[in-house]
Amino acid sequence: MSAFFWIKSIHVGSVGLSIAGFIARGVLMLRGSALLEARFVRVAPHVVDTALLASAVWLAWFLHQYPFVDGWITAKVLGLLAYIALGMIALRRGRSLRVRAVAFAAALATVAYVVTVALTHDPRGPLALLGGA
C-alpha cells in the first residue's frame, strides 16, 4: 500500500471522527450537559483536528493541488475555517441556546458541503454532484 493510501485513510478517518465528535458535543450542548467540560471531551477534538489538517496538507502537497490556485482545495480550506468558526459559536461562544443551535446546524451544513467538494473535486459541491457539469 502506498503512502498516499495510508495518509488519505488517516484524512478520511479523522474527518469521520471529527464529524461524529462534533455531533456528539452538539447533542451535549443542546442538553446542557456538564460532560461538555470533561477533559477528554475538550482535548480529543484537538488531536483529531490536528490529524485532519496535517493529512490534508500532505495530500495537497503530494497532489500538487494548492489553496488559492485550485478551486476545490480553496473551497475546502475556506469551508474548514467556516466549520471551525461555526463550531466555536455552537459549542462555546453562542450567547443563547437558540444562537448555538443555529450555529450547530450551519456547521453541519458546512461540513456536508466540504465532503461533497472532496468527493467531486469541484467547489460547487452538491451542485456538481447533481451532474451540472
Ligand code: HEM
Ligand atoms: C472539514 C474539512 C474536510 C473534509 C470534510 C474533507 C473530506 C475529505 C474526503 C471525504 C476525502 C476523500 C475523497 C475521495 O475519496 O475521493 C478527502 C480527500 C482529500 N482532501 Fe480533504 N477534507 C477536509 C479538509 C481538507 C483540506 C483543508 C484540504 C487541503 C488543504 C484537503 C485536501 C484533500 C486532498 C488533497 C484529498 C485527496 C483527494 C484525492 O484523492 O484526489 N482536505 N477529503
